[in-house]
Amino acid sequence: MPKAIVEIDQREWSAPATLEDPEERKVDALEMGAVLFFPNLAFAVGASERPFISPSILGKSKNVSFNPSTGKVGGATCTGDALDQLGGMMRRFSDSARGLLEASLPAYRGKFALGRASFRPAEIAGRPSSWRKDDTRLHIDAFPTTPTNGNRILRIFCNVNPDGKPRTWRVGEPFERVAEKFAPALKPPVWGSSTALWLLRMTRSRRSEYDHLMLQLHDHMKRDTHYQAEVEKTDCEFPPGSTWMVFVDSVSHAAISGQYQFEQTFYLPLAAMEQQRLAPLRVLERKLGRQLV
Numbered sequence: 001m002p003k004a005i006v007e008i009d010q011r012e013w014s015a016p017a018t019l020e021d022p023e024e025r026k027v028d029a030l031e032m033g034a035v036l037f038f039p040n041l042a043f044a045v046g047a048s049e050r051p052f053i054s055p056s057i058l059g060k061s062k063n064v065s066f067n068p069s070t071g072k073v074g075g076a077t078c079t080g081d082a083l084d085q086l087g088g089m090m091r092r093f094s095d096s097a098r099g100l101l102e103a104s105l106p107a108y109r110g111k112f113a114l115g116r117a118s119f120r121p122a123e124i125a126g127r128p129s130s131w132r133k134d135d136t137r138l139h140i141d142a143f144p145t146t147p148t149n150g151n152r153i154l155r156i157f158c159n160v161n162p163d164g165k166p167r168t169w170r171v172g173e174p175f176e177r178v179a180e181k182f183a184p185a186l187k188p189p190v191w192g193s194s195t196a197l198w199l200l201r202m203t204r205s206r207r208s209e210y211d212h213l214m215l216q217l218h219d220h221m222k223r224d225t226h227y228q229a230e231v232e233k234t235d236c237e238f239p240p241g242s243t244w245m246v247f248v249d250s251v252s253h254a255a256i257s258g259q260y261q262f263e264q265t266f267y268l269p270l271a272a273m274e275q276q277r278l279a280p281l282r283v284l285e286r287k288l289g290r291q292l293v
Contacts, residue, residue, distance in 0.1 A: 004171045004251075005236055005244075006034045010041055014099040016106075027107055030154075031275045033174050035236075035246040042241035043096060043158045043262060049089045052078075053162055053260055055122045057086070062127070066090035066117040090117055090262075097156040097264035100243070111272040112154070115146075115265030125257035135255045137222040138172040138233065140280070141248040142214035147207040150281035150293045152268040153249040159240050161260040166237035172252030173232055176283055181227070182220045183287040186213045210281050210292035214249070221252070250280050 006029040026036055045053060057064065061075030066087065073087045094117040102109045124136065131137065141153050159167045172178070189212040197203045221227065235256065238244055246253070270279055277283075285292050 004034055004234060005037045007037050007039060008104075010038050010104065013041065013043075013096040014103045016103050026105055027274050030105075030245065030247055031273055031278055033247070033251050033278070035169075035171065035244050035251065037238070038100075038243040038245075039239070040241070041100070041158075041243040043093055043160055043243070045089070045160055045162075048085065050162075052086050052089060052119075053121065053160065055259075058122060062122060063118045063120040064090070066094060066119075068094045068114050068117060090119060093117060093119075093158070093262045094264050097158075097262075098266075100156060100245075101154075101266060107274070108268060108272055111268060113151075113267040115153075115267055117262065117264045120261045120263070121259065123257070123259040124255050131222050132219060134222060137228055138170060138231065138252050138254045139218050139221050140175065140178065140214070140250065140252055142211065142218045144215060145203050147203055147205050147211040148214075148249070148267060149205075149208045150210050150270050150279070152247055152270065152273065152279060154245065154266040154268055155248050156243065156245045156264045156266075157238070158243045158262045159238050159258065159260065160262060161240040161258065163259075164240055165257075165259060166239045167258030167261055168235060168237050168256040170254040170256055171234050171236060172254075175250040175252070175278075175280055178217070178221065178252055179280075179283050179287050182217050183284065185220060186216050186288075188212070208293045210284065213284060213288075213292065214280065250278070 008026065030036060057076050057078055059075055059077050064076045064086070065074040068091065071087055071091065073083055073090060076083065076086055078086050097117070098114065101112065189207070189209060194207045198206045270276055270281060273279055281292060
């Protein structure tokens with residue numbers, strides 16, 4: 001694994017930090033832009049759940065979504081008892097991911113908001129897509145309908161591929177360099193657009209200037225084919241039975257290939273960060289010379 005990957009030998013979802021892998025090491029690594037890799041942390045799919053490990057459960061969506069707050073499952077073709085059972089599997093993964101975060105990184109305990117979980121049973125390589133939705137291109141995560149207002153986006157991923165195939169990722173340059181390249185091209189939002197989007201229910205809350213700029217940054221990165229080809233990057237593989245954790249709003253990443261992946265999203269306030277100066281909000285504010293939230 002490259003230096004951008006910090007390997008943690010943890011085999012239980014709710015295991016606390018050990019002397020060999022102290023909490024401080026994990027927090028520092030995450031906030032400095034590393035991926036925490038748990039090669040021996042598997043999510044067990046039960047025998048009755050194995051029929052869901054198939055792209056046939058997808059409707060028109062590219063993934064099945066799960067809202068831990070409501071228990072609602074979206075994007076699946078299942079109905080009745082099968083849908084309830086699928087939701088149960090998604091709930092179990094969401095709870096496992098939450099347990100990992102709380103036990104492994106107690107500094108963040110009680111400070112995060114739980115976002116949606118998802119299951120991606122379709123092969124990502126070769127899937128038709130517009131450049132904006134093409135996750136095989138290096139990008140940072142920013143959500144059009146869910147403004148973060150500077151909160152961090154942390155995700156936990158797990159590969160449950162039953163055929164032994166890894167999830168292949170590409171990790172790009174640090175966020176500071178990404179911002180240095182693209183910040184000069186970023187444009188402030190049109191006056192009143194944030195309120196209009198909110199009133200029209202196109203966003204779940206008012207979009208800050210930070211959110212507006214992060215969406216532009218996401219698009220500039222994906223659209224720039226020269227950047228995609230020439231930027232320094234490293235490929236890495238996450239095998240079945242492994243889990244990884246990363247701040248996807250600051251780590252430039254791309255999913256190159258793979259099938260059957262779970263993921264859980266968490267939102268953490270800037271105040272919870274040990275190194276706030278490394279957060280995308282603070283980096284962009286330094287580059288642009290103004291407050292963005």
